[in-house]
Amino acid sequence: MPGIIKERLFTPGPTPLLMEAQARTLVAANVHHRTEAFRQLMRETLEHLKYYFNTQNDVLIFASSGTGAMEGSISNLLSPGERILVGTAGKFGERWFGLAEAYGIEVVKVEAPYGHPLNIAEMKGRLEKDGPFRAVYIQATETSTAVSHDVKALGEIVKAYPETCLVVDAITGLGTTELRPDEWGLDIVIGGSQKAVMIPPGLAFASVSEKAWGLIAKAKLPRYYFDFAKERKNQAKGETSYTPAITLIISLHAALEYIRKMGRENLIANAALLAEMTREAAQALRLKLFAVSSPANAATAICAPDGMDSGAIIKELRSRFGAIVANGQGSMKGKIFRVAHLGYYDAADLFAVVAALEVVLLKLEHRVELGSGVRAAEEVYLRHCR
Amino acid sequence: MPGIIKERLFTPGPTPLLMEAQARTLVAANVHHRTEAFRQLMRETLEHLKYYFNTQNDVLIFASSGTGAMEGSISNLLSPGERILVGTAGKFGERWFGLAEAYGIEVVKVEAPYGHPLNIAEMKGRLEKDGPFRAVYIQATETSTAVSHDVKALGEIVKAYPETCLVVDAITGLGTTELRPDEWGLDIVIGGSQKAVMIPPGLAFASVSEKAWGLIAKAKLPRYYFDFAKERKNQAKGETSYTPAITLIISLHAALEYIRKMGRENLIANAALLAEMTREAAQALRLKLFAVSSPANAATAICAPDGMDSGAIIKELRSRFGAIVANGQGSMKGKIFRVAHLGYYDAADLFAVVAALEVVLLKLEHRVELGSGVRAAEEVYLRHCR
Numbered sequence: 001m002p003g004i005i006k007e008r009l010f011t012p013g014p015t016p017l018l019m020e021a022q023a024r025t026l027v028a029a030n031v032h033h034r035t036e037a038f039r040q041l042m043r044e045t046l047e048h049l050k051y052y053f054n055t056q057n058d059v060l061i062f063a064s065s066g067t068g069a070m071e072g073s074i075s076n077l078l079s080p081g082e083r084i085l086v087g088t089a090g091k092f093g094e095r096w097f098g099l100a101e102a103y104g105i106e107v108v109k110v111e112a113p114y115g116h117p118l119n120i121a122e123m124k125g126r127l128e129k130d131g132p133f134r135a136v137y138i139q140a141t142e143t144s145t146a147v148s149h150d151v152k153a154l155g156e157i158v159k160a161y162p163e164t165c166l167v168v169d170a171i172t173g174l175g176t177t178e179l180r181p182d183e184w185g186l187d188i189v190i191g192g193s194q195k196a197v198m199i200p201p202g203l204a205f206a207s208v209s210e211k212a213w214g215l216i217a218k219a220k221l222p223r224y225y226f227d228f229a230k231e232r233k234n235q236a237k238g239e240t241s242y243t244p245a246i247t248l249i250i251s252l253h254a255a256l257e258y259i260r261k262m263g264r265e266n267l268i269a270n271a272a273l274l275a276e277m278t279r280e281a282a283q284a285l286r287l288k289l290f291a292v293s294s295p296a297n298a299a300t301a302i303c304a305p306d307g308m309d310s311g312a313i314i315k316e317l318r319s320r321f322g323a324i325v326a327n328g329q330g331s332m333k334g335k336i337f338r339v340a341h342l343g344y345y346d347a348a349d350l351f352a353v354v355a356a357l358e359v360v361l362l363k364l365e366h367r368v369e370l371g372s373g374v375r376a377a378e379e380v381y382l383r384h385c386r
Numbered sequence: 387m388p389g390i391i392k393e394r395l396f397t398p399g400p401t402p403l404l405m406e407a408q409a410r411t412l413v414a415a416n417v418h419h420r421t422e423a424f425r426q427l428m429r430e431t432l433e434h435l436k437y438y439f440n441t442q443n444d445v446l447i448f449a450s451s452g453t454g455a456m457e458g459s460i461s462n463l464l465s466p467g468e469r470i471l472v473g474t475a476g477k478f479g480e481r482w483f484g485l486a487e488a489y490g491i492e493v494v495k496v497e498a499p500y501g502h503p504l505n506i507a508e509m510k511g512r513l514e515k516d517g518p519f520r521a522v523y524i525q526a527t528e529t530s531t532a533v534s535h536d537v538k539a540l541g542e543i544v545k546a547y548p549e550t551c552l553v554v555d556a557i558t559g560l561g562t563t564e565l566r567p568d569e570w571g572l573d574i575v576i577g578g579s580q581k582a583v584m585i586p587p588g589l590a591f592a593s594v595s596e597k598a599w600g601l602i603a604k605a606k607l608p609r610y611y612f613d614f615a616k617e618r619k620n621q622a623k624g625e626t627s628y629t630p631a632i633t634l635i636i637s638l639h640a641a642l643e644y645i646r647k648m649g650r651e652n653l654i655a656n657a658a659l660l661a662e663m664t665r666e667a668a669q670a671l672r673l674k675l676f677a678v679s680s681p682a683n684a685a686t687a688i689c690a691p692d693g694m695d696s697g698a699i700i701k702e703l704r705s706r707f708g709a710i711v712a713n714g715q716g717s718m719k720g721k722i723f724r725v726a727h728l729g730y731y732d733a734a735d736l737f738a739v740v741a742a743l744e745v746v747l748l749k750l751e752h753r754v755e756l757g758s759g760v761r762a763a764e765e766v767y768l769r770h771c772r
Contacts, residue, residue: 003648003652003653003655003656003659003732004648004653004656004729004730004731004732005732005733006730006732006734006735008734026412262389262390266389267389267390269389270389270390273389320733320771321732321733321734322732322734323734344390344392345390346389346390346391346392346707346708347391347706347707347742348392348394348707348708348709348738348739348741348742349392349738351737351738351741351742351760352734352735352737352738352741353734355734355737355738355741355760355763355764356733356734356737358760358764359764359767359768362768363768369761370757370760370761370764370765371756371757371758371759371760371761371762371764372757373757374737374741374744374756374757374760374761375755375756375757375758375760376757377741378741378744378745378748378756378757379756381745382745382748382749385706
């Protein structure tokens, strides 16, 4: 150890923990979930989640990672023989394929190349020509490419189909981009705990609209652990169907109080500011952004310089500065690296990682003007924060 | 709250906590100090402290702030009617005056102007002409001005006086600057917990040489709580004379293990690197350093631009970026601000605070080139870390 190097997460999940929320679990060594005190905490947490999701719909909590709620959005909505429309533009979009396949559900795909947002007009055309579809599946932000999709436009389209639900994986979209599930017709919105809500992995969330409840009542695919209707009934009483992840819910309650105090819109604005700072810093350092358009606020995907493996950048950032950034996934591995902005990150964090990146790039013989990336980030800060 | 702003200490004590050390206290809810397990921990901690102090002398631990051990270095060494020589160049040096006065001890002063190191030749002259002195008091680093004194040179001089001890307040010197108490003749060296050792305030340390023990045996000033000889006897058995600050000692043990693993010399090199980065960054931002020469590694004192109150810089750093830096003390208040490097700070921390400073200076209408301070810091990093 050559002096002090602090580990710093800059990954799009897990994200840095809000220690005030984490600390609450330390004074909760003897909490039982079948008590009125816990029910009260659970009810409050569910109310806070509605605020966080910006919805009046039910929001359910599961002890699982986000993928569990994604599975639930398949198994609860569909019946054997039904077909779904899936829009994908990256590794998380492709997860819908595996889930559908596991349940024998036929998928019609609309795909955008990695780095591009989905073409919503193309999805509209598919809905019109290739239907009926019981549900449409999409990401709010595709974390693997750091691109946002226009879920609002898609919601307006799907609204016209009373027998079709729109399911949005907003695992990294929540807290980083404006979502109006009720106005836009986002019937199921999925979240996870290790993202902008600043707590550890282990909880999945799903908001469910009245339209979705109607279809769920008729859906015949098998489900047990992720049974939305059963969970709705129990959670209305502050109960859960199975043992809840008690400490995570205690953290969640505290983190959501912090977010309510800050304001959901300020959490989103924070991510947007950091994302813009990062984009301008990267460009000042002569690095290309992977997102061709519609970059996400949740994270920024940056291309390694030609001929350089992004893994080398990631390794040096970690060993020299303790900064942990994410590599690309699948075919993007080695080509890009991803710096996250979702949740508990601030401007000073960003200055630190950009300066660290400047040093690392120079060491790897990418010609950069030291300080120029930080300057670009500072200029963005100054434009927005007077 | 306009988005996320994390609080970050950049003060020369308290310093950021090593959470691995802090966490140990959380699994120690039922520790009693009159047990063999605690005695074992105490003995190990005292051994670790010897490593940290770089000495074979006894090192004692007190439940007090550093000032308590400073008082003990007066009350244990001296008898009524004896005189001491005090070298001072700032607010912490001046503390010796108050301590001596409280015990009716006559002081001969050697003073350097704020921002300057002590003139050791002048101290030598005083020792020769104005003695005898029972003890000489000095700081290793004067935290209020962020200047280091040449304790090695002074030690060589005082060694020649068998009836005179050299007492060094190394509260911010330990872990930031090389000290060789045994070779250099530093008879009593004083430390505190909330400094480079990365734990909270509440513990004072004092190493005591054989020469000092000899004088302590004859010293007549009253002492009770800070009775070094009594504490030596108890601590040799892993006991303390009065109730020890249990959780702080548990943290201390863990933090010293971390430091042993890193290497004392690497902890010092870390502070030296960050201090050099800060000095060059400040100069790139056209800010004057307060230390005219011999700047400390523990912290860097930077002058506010002409006509600007340093309090304005401090306020903006805190409100915009959560960065807490120290103002000047006494007559230096409003003129300087101090950025600390002692203990748990790393290069990425420094990049963050320098970038934050650039933004704040620009907002306060000090003309700076954005990114230039960070660049200067990066260049220092690159010179030292290949």
